[in-house]
Amino acid sequence: MEEEGMRKGPWTSKEDAILIEYVKKDGEGNWNNVQYNSALAYCGKSCRLRWANHLRPNLRKGVFSSFEQSAIIYLHSKIGKKWARMASFVYLFLFILYFDRVSVINFVTAYQSLNL
Known part of the structure; x- marks a missing residue:
């Protein structure tokens, strides 16, 4: 069951910037609060996964050594x-x-x- 007002689909660069700013300000942790304390309409799980798999500054991408x-x-x-x-x-x-x-x-x- 989909929650009312929750967004699905690809993230925009503006939404990425909002999430990055939120994490800089409030840190990683209670991802369910992101939707209440920012302008994002994604659930906490989506925010956590977006951060962990795409936006985290120390994320390493590329080939294995x-x-x-x-x-x-x-x-x-x-x-x-x-x-x-x-x-x-x-x-x-x-x-x-x-x-x-x-x-x-x-x-x-x-x-x-x-x-x-």
Whole structure:
């Protein structure tokens, strides 16, 4: 059930700027308050995900280093697809940020086919 007045769909650059300013002023935390304390009509979950996956200043995008590739393969072979546990071993947040962008199963299969 959709809440009355909640917006869905792509974010505009103006909405991004509002969210960035809100986080600068009030910090990360109670995301449900964003819609009440700013001009945004998105739910708290949408605001949290937008910040975490697109706007956060220390968000790292790009390819994995050779160390990260080796770590993914090694950890996947030892503990499977337990992303939070993997993150506690390497860079704390790296795997959680990328789990939806990288299919580890396909990556591991492709890597193993190289016979390195």
